Amino acid sequence: MSSQRSISSFFAPVAKTGPAAKPTPSTASSSSKPAPAPTPKQNGSNKPATKPTRTTRRKAKAVEARDSDDYVEEEEEEDDSNEGTTSFSKRVRAFSVQSSDKPQDSDSTAPAPKRARLEKPIDEEEEEKEAETAVEIQQEEPLPHKSPKPATKQSGKGIITDKFAFSSSQPAHGETPDEDEEVSPAEALRKKKNHEKFVRKLAAPGKFDILHRRDHGGEEVGDEGDEDDEEPERPPEPKKGSKAATKRGSKLTPLEQQVVDIKLQHMDTVLVVEVGYKFRFFGEDARIAASVLSIVCIPGRMKFTYDASEAHMDKFASASIPTHRLHVHVKRLITAGYKVGVVRQLETAALKAAGDNRNAPFVRKLTNLYTKGTYIDDIDGVDDHDAVGAGSGGAVSTGYLLCITEKLGGGAGADEKVKVGILGVQPSTGDIIFDEFDDGFMRTEIETRLLHIAPCELLILGELSKATEKLVTHLAGSTNTVFGDGVRVERMERPKNMNATASIHVSDFYAEKLKTDEADLPQELLDIVTQLPDLVTICLSAMITHLTAYGLEHVFDLTKYFKSFSARSHMLLNGNTLSSLEIYRNQTDFSERGSLFWTLDHTSTRFGRRLLRKWVGRPLLDRAHLEERINAVEEILNSTSERTQTLKTLLSSVRYDLEKGLIRIYYGKATRPEVFNILNTLLKIAKTFRPVDSPDQCGYSSPLINESMAALPRILESVEEHLSKFDHKAASKDDKYSFFKEVDEYDFILDLKMAIKGVEYDLEEHLPEAAALAKKKKLDYVTVSGIDYLIEIDNASIKNVPASWVKISGTKKVSRFHTPEVLKFLRERDQRKETLANECDRAFKEFLGKISTQYQQYRDVVQSLATLDCLGSLAMVALQPGYAKPLLTDGIGIKVKQGRHPMVEQLLLDTYVPNDIDIGADKRRTLLVTGPNMGGKSSYVRQIALIAIMAQIGSYVPAESAELGLLDAVFTRMGAFDNMMTGESTFMVELSETSDILKQATPRSLVILDELGRGTSTHDGVAIAYSVLDYMVTTIKAMTLFVTHYPILAQMERAYPKEVVNAHMKFEEAQDGSEDITFLYQIAEGIAHRSYGLNVAKLANVPQAVLDTAAVKSKELEVEIKGRETARW
Known part of the structure; x- marks a missing residue:
């Protein structure tokens, strides 16, 4: 009824x-x-x-x-x-x-x-x-x-x-x-x-x-998580369309008023509000949450300001999630690109009942803000692809938050110049990268840095030029780049006087740190900060302000990992090269599978995987460091010592992301189980090589292995000291009340525990008195459905129960009561427990601060272990059949015997056909490659570049042998595509990229030009291809692999016999005159006079009628061209 x-x-x-x-x-x-x-x-x-x-x-x-x-x-x-x-x-x-x-x-x-x-x-x-x-x-x-x-x-x-x-x-x-x-x-x-x-x-x-049930205190008890637990009841809903309804539509409950007040200050944020035992979304936020999280949205008002169209609605639209699923849903929202704010209750029920504002609603404030780049409240973070073994696809975002600003440098059109400043922060690890550089109208320098850093979030400071804005918008919104899923973009105003105020702001920030002794700032870091370029200082000032709202500003004072992107200690791989050579993602489905990183990644730890990604994107230029790395890989590969096996076992047993865990400890956001697991893992790492006191005792000939391994036991004493401070079983259960061992507990925690025990003693002393009142010889307390200290009376004796006892629950046989004295004691106990919980949390924060003083030392140990993990990964690559240790020289040249494409070889079901290459300064530098379509020309030139990159990473290479001079850069101009975002045609993009290569290439660079000039008419295309090749040979003198379908370019070999060599991909023609060919995929000297495009058309199942017409026209044109050549001679 x-x-x-x-x-x-x-x-x-x-x-x-x-x-x-x-x-x-x-x-x-x-x-x-x-x-x-x-x-x-x-x-x-x-x-x-x-x-x-x-x-x-x-x-x-x-x-x-x-x-x-x-x-x-x-x-x-x-x-x-x-x-x-x-x-x-x-x-x-x-x-x-x-x-x-x-x-x-x-x-x-x-x-x-x-x-x-x-x-x-x-x-x-x-x-x-x-x-x-x-x-x-x-x-x-x-x-x-x-x-x-x-x-x-x-x-x-x-x-x-x-x-x-x-x-x-x-x-x-x-x-x-x-x-x-x-x-x-x-x-x-x-x-x-x-x-x-x-x-x-x-x-x-x-x-x-x-109407609601009454609890034992006489207060209303509604549904869990409902705002009725605390808010005054609303009068009956007036009839729709009445004057009362219009008036009530603008009246808000105290809870709704709290939400509106916070929302109006954070209109760009999806707010999730703690209400009782649930987290709730209101208004438009509820609609967004329902769409992204697939949860139910209760209809109601959507807008947080008055709107006449919603005047008849009495409540906000709402949706709710359980408290224990908060971070699961927060991660889904921020992955979808939203900024999420968590509004929490800052009061507990017990303490509120004892306070002066017991009749007021709970105090709520915005306690946490999250975006893609700032979410660190979970060791796994939001970059699930970052997990070890995630090579099946997905994004390869590094978790960087990148701030970018620019200043116009003059010029217009093709002569436009801009000066750009960037500063990238990885809050989850503490790494910081910065740069200031000049860029041209194609914005290739910005593109290169964006693709290398691969940020998950961009902070645009001030207005960008039109070309930069289009490039950033295109890369941020595209899933066909190294970013993977779309990048979140946030904008911040740049005041006109920011050039002057930025340096003052940064100086005051670090001066305050030194004054309060919050951080042990190394002098090296202070020197770097004071010498930053102007635009980078502006970005740093903006990032300090931005991250302060997220509670992450300490990232700028904790680490020595302030690095400049432009430090030329690495091979330059620009954006085109990363994409064309599939360094991080393949060009088929843009997943990680089939990329060079996928081929080399055999790491066991997440922090090792992140370090390997840096190695792959930034091959070494210093020969001494490079040989040290390759020799270390060789020693691990050939080692049969017990210590090497112990290292492999240790790496495979590390399940926690120590790099992210340590930064969470530093920020004071780690939980008790996390602290225990991280310290326990560090303890195991330190104990594994405990007898080692110096690099000489490690037993390896490689200094890199010895130094990395010797660094591991150095943290043993400090880790053991921290572990001795708390109870491990309580930590694993997240028991805050029993976390600290008694000898180390703070006095106020001990006092509160004793006070709680006193209340519990009073409760026990009250039992005989209660039994006498109920006319029972003996009574015992029972706990039912989480409610403790219940007195159970059989219903036959209920007439003896005093009227002042409050019935809590019952069955057909018994009834359960709380006496007034029990209620008083329970209120006192709950208040003391809430106070104890707060004090335990405060003490735990202090404990995290003590651990943070060893952050740099622990981080160095994790970095050393990551280095060993990467060396082991490269050793696993070297174990594959047909891989050889490259020989590095000071000269300029590439000599590879029986080389293979590293990725195609793994994905190809058939045997890959190997090929040779021999170019250099003391021999011919340029290889002009011709051959039929689908003959393997592009794969051949790519494999040469990939072998060179792998060698300078420190890896073995897929070849019988390889002798390589160090390259300072690899440039590629491959494929044909337009750029609608910048309004550039296919041919314009082609020539712009070629222009950048001609400006940046050096004699130590490797340049790959694939079918240059095909975006225009044949005559113009041939002319441009010829002139570019001539410039490369005579002026730049870089090692060049030039792929073309223009046979006339073969004349370059006669013009420069000591610089250019013609080569083609071999094939066999059918003897029946059908013009069918068989690809042999082998390189050979000489030129291919035909491209056999009709054969490719036949393989593509072009209709036979079209093929017949094309064959006739091909013969007619061939006869016409030969006639012209005969007449000319």
């Missing part, structure tokens, strides 16, 4: 029967006495009795009071006093008692006290009272009656008609329904008005919706 139907049926007889006319004082004094109570015989007889008064005097008084105007007015006053459900439940009980009171032995007898809690749902309680009332009325004196019309049914104590089965004041047995009585019109109208007014006040729609 619905609540509305229940209350309507409860009052139904009032409108039909009503009481007798209200007696005046004189009438009351002269009225006759009521007839005696009926005997059982009379009660069961069908003979009419003498007509008595309609009801007893007590019944008449109760009904009279119910129908009086004063009574109704009093109810209105109570309702307007905003007492909510409390006053309403009292009124319902009062009316029920008045209408069903039994005769008392004495007028002075006090009524039985009521429990402090409704023991049954309100509907069931009212139905039971209705049934009791019906029975009691039957026991009173019967009235004259007519033959009953309705069918009857047997009740426990008499006969009840079906019609009045749910009425509170039905006729007694044999009584005729009141509709047969004659009532004056004035009396009927008065009763009808009173009844309607009464029902309107007490039984309005929605009244029962706000």
Whole structure:
């Protein structure tokens, strides 16, 4: 039965029967006495009795009071006093008692006290009272009656008609329904008005919706996580379209007002608000959450400011998630590109109840902000692809937050120049990279840095030029780049005076750090900061301000890893090279599988994987360091020592991302289980090589291995000291109360624990007293459904329970109570527990601060272990068949025998055909490659570049042998595509990239030009290709691999016989004259005079009619060209 139907049926007889006319004082004094109570015989007889008064005097008084105007007015006053459900439940009980009171032995007898809690749902309680009332009325004196019309049914104590089965004041047995009585019109109208007014006040729609159970403290208890736990009840919803509805549409509850106030300050943020035992979204945030998280959104107002179209809506739209799933959903939202703010309750129920603002709503504040680049509240972070073994695809974002700003340098069109400043921060590891550089109208320098750094979030400071804006927008929104999924972009204004204020802001930031001794800033870091270029200083100032809102500004004072991107200690791989050679992602489905990084990645740890990614993108230029790395790989490869096996076992056993874990400890965001796991892992690392005190004791000939391994045991003492401070079992269970060992506990924590034990002792001492009150020999406390200190009484003895005891729960056999004393003790205990929890958290923060003092030392150990992991990964690559150790020279040249493409070889089911290359300064530098389409020309030139890159990473190479001079850069111009984002045609992009290569290449560079000039007419294409090749040979003198379908370029070999050599990919023609060919995929000297494009068209299943026409036209053009050449000679 619905609540509305229940209350309507409860009052139904009032409108039909009503009481007798209200007696005046004189009438009351002269009225006759009521007839005696009926005997059982009379009660069961069908003979009419003498007509008595309609009801007893007590019944008449109760009904009279119910129908009086004063009574109704009093109810209105109570309702307007905003007492909510409390006053309403009292009124319902009062009316029920008045209408069903039994005769008392004495007028002075006090009524039985009521429990402090409704023991049954309100509907069931009212139905039971209705049934009791019906029975009691039957026991009173019967009235004259007519033959009953309705069918009857047997009740426990008499006969009840079906019609009045749910009425509170039905006729007694044999009584005729009141509709047969004659009532004056004035009396009927008065009763009808009173009844309607009464029902309107007490039984309005929605009244029962706000009734809640009462807890043991007498306070309301609603659904978990509902704001009704704390907010004042709202009046019934007015009818849609009414004036009241319009007025109420703009009225907010205290909770809603809190949300609106915070939202108006963070309109770009999706807010998730802690409400009780749930986190909730409101308004437009609820719609976004429902869309991204696939959860239910309850309709309501979407906008946080007044909107006339939503004036009829009384509540905000809302959606909710459980508390334990908060970070799961936060990660999904920030991965989708949103900024997420977590609004938490800063008060607990127990402490609030003891405070001065117990009647006010919970205090809530925005405690956390998260974006892609700033989320560190989970060791796994949001870059799930960063997990070891994630080579199956996905993004390869590094987690960098990159700030970029620029200054116009003059010029226009192709002569446009800009000066760009960047600063990238990886909050999850503490790495910082910066650079200031000049760029041209193609913005190749910006593109190169963006593709290398691969940020997950961009902070654009001020306005960017049109070309830069288009490039950044294109790379950020594209999934076909090294970024993978889209990059979040946020913009920040750049004041005009920021050039002057930035350096002051940065200086004040570090001066404050030194003054407060918050960080042990090394002098090296301070020197770097004070010597940063102007635009980088501006970016640093902006990033300090930006990260302060996320609580991550300490990243700028904790590490020595401030690195300049432009430090030319590495081979330059620009954006085109990264893409064309598939360094990080393949060009088919843009996943990691099939890339060079995928081929080399056999790391065991996440921090090792991140370091290997840096190695792959920045091959070494220093020969001494490079040989040191290659020799270390060789020693691990050939080592059979027990220590090498121990190292492999150690690496495979490290499950935690120590790099991210340490930074979380530094930020003070690590949990107790995380701290235990990280320190325990560091302890295991340090103990593994404990006998080692110096690099000489490691037993390897490689200095790189010895130094890395010797660094591991150095942290043993400090780690053991930190581990001795806390209980490991409590830490693994995240037990804050038992975390610290007693000898090391703070005094106030110990005092609070003793106070709690004192309260628990008082509770035990109270049991004998409770047993005496309940007339029991002995009682024990029980715990049911998480509620402790319950006193359990069998229902047969419940009459002995004092009325002041509060019933909490029960079964058919027993009832469970809290005594007033128990409630008082529990409140005191809960308040002390909340205080203890806060103090334990504060002490834990201090403990994290102590660990953070060794951050640099621990980070160096993790870096050493990552180095060993990367060396082991490269050793695994070298184990593959057909790999050789490269020989590095000081000269300029590339000589590879039986080289293979490293990625194609692994993906190809058939055997890969190896090829040779021999170019250099003391021989011919340029290789002009021709051959049929699909003959393997592009794969051949790519494999040469990849072998050179692998060698300078420190890896073995897929070849029989390789002798390589160090390259300072690899440049590529491959493929044909336009750039709609910048409005550039295919040919324009082709020439722009070629222009950049001509400006940057050196004699130590390797340049790959694939089919240059094909984006325009044949004559122009040949002319441009010839002139570029001539410039490379005569002026730049870089090692060049030039792929072309223009046979006329073969004349370059005759013009420069000591610089250029012609080569082609071998093939065999069919002997039946069908022009079918067989690809041999082998390089050979000489030139291929035909490209055999028709053969490729045939392989592509072009219709035969088209092929026939093409063959005819091809022969006609061939004859025409030969005729022209003959005439010329």
